[in-house]
Amino acid sequence: MGGRRKKRLNLRDGVFIVGEGMTEQYYFSHLKQIKKYRCEVKPRFFGKTDIAQIEKTVERLLQGYVTVICVFDADVSQRNIVEKTKLEKFKRKYSKNEIVIICDSLPSIELWFLLHYIKINRRFQNYKLVIHELKKHIPNYEKTEKYFEKSKWVENLVRKMNIAVINAKSKNLEIGDSYSNMYKAIEKLDSLK
Numbered sequence: 162m163g164g165r166r167k168k169r170l171n172l173r174d175g176v177f178i179v180g181e182g183m184t185e186q187y188y189f190s191h192l193k194q195i196k197k198y199r200c201e202v203k204p205r206f207f208g209k210t211d212i213a214q215i216e217k218t219v220e221r222l223l224q225g226y227v228t229v230i231c232v233f234d235a236d237v238s239q240r241n242i243v244e245k246t247k248l249e250k251f252k253r254k255y256s257k258n259e260i261v262i263i264c265d266s267l268p269s270i271e272l273w274f275l276l277h278y279i280k281i282n283r284r285f286q287n288y289k290l291v292i293h294e295l296k297k298h299i300p301n302y303e304k305t306e307k308y309f310e311k312s313k314w315v316e317n318l319v320r321k322m323n324i325a326v327i328n329a330k331s332k333n334l335e336i337g338d339s340y341s342n343m344y345k346a347i348e349k350l351d352s353l354k
Contacts, residue, residue, distance in 0.1 A: 176200040176353065178346070179218050180207045180232040183306060184270050189232070189346075191315035198350040200230070211237070212247040216254075219261060228260045230346045236268035236288060262349055266341035271295050273341040274302075276328040277321040285339045322347060 178189045178200055186207040193202055206218060215231055222229050238245040248265075255261040266272050269288035275281060278298040285291045295302055299314065308314065318325070329344040 176228045176230060176350065177206060177222050178202045178230050178232060179215055179222070181210050181215065181234065182207065182270075183309060184304065185232045187306075187309035188270065188315060191312040192319070192350070195312065195316055195319055196350070197354065199353050200350060212244060212251050216247075216251055219255075223260070228262065228349070230262045230264060230349060232264045232266075232270065232343065232346060234267070234269040234288065235265040239267065262345050264342045264344075264346045266343060267339050270341070270343065271302075272339050273325060273329065273343040274299070274318060276341060277318050277325040280328040280331070281339060283338060291339070 176199065178185075180186060180189070186202065186204060189200070189202045192198055193200055208214075210218075212233075215233060219229050219231060235248060238248040252263055255263060268285050269291055271288055271291040272281065272285065275291060275295045275298070278295075285294075292302065292304070299317070302308070302314070326344040326347060329341050
């Protein structure tokens with residue numbers, strides 16, 4: 162047996178969180194601990210990936226009896242027509258699938274964090290503008306592993322999570338407005354407790 166065998170993924174009933182970045186991975190890892198969510202948050206399901214990579218991971222996970230929550234920023238799709246097409250196709254493919262929950266945010270997950278403090282009905286051109294607004298409420302917020310690895314920032318958000326869910330769901334979206342569907346992940350995870 163000279164070749165390397167591919168490590169087989171042990172899939173069982175459960176919820177797997179799949180995403181694109183460090184922010185999402187740390188956020189859900191901390192949420193799992195703080196709220197005692199029953200889900201799998203593994204580094205191998207996160208990384209600097211595009212929609213095609215996320216879709217491959219989803220398809221692999223769906224070989225088991227699992228629910229997959231996909232968390233990612235939709236800002237690349239606004240700047241790149243190829244990525245926009247991939248995102249629209251991905252959303253259509255799973256739109257009526259109850260075991261794949263798409264939780265994208267435009268421009269970034271930081272909009273979800275901001276919704277814990279205020280209701281937003283406007284477009285943010287990029288995540289830096291969202292972070293600028295977010296720092297009015299979380300002055301020490303920074304997009305670094307050193308910041309994310311401590312759970313305190315998520316503990317503070319959890320206290321206002323009901324506000325964020327209400328704010329995210331009650332948006333009167335105009336085409337092009339910023340949005341976050343992260344509330345779908347929270348509702349699903351809360352329903353399993």
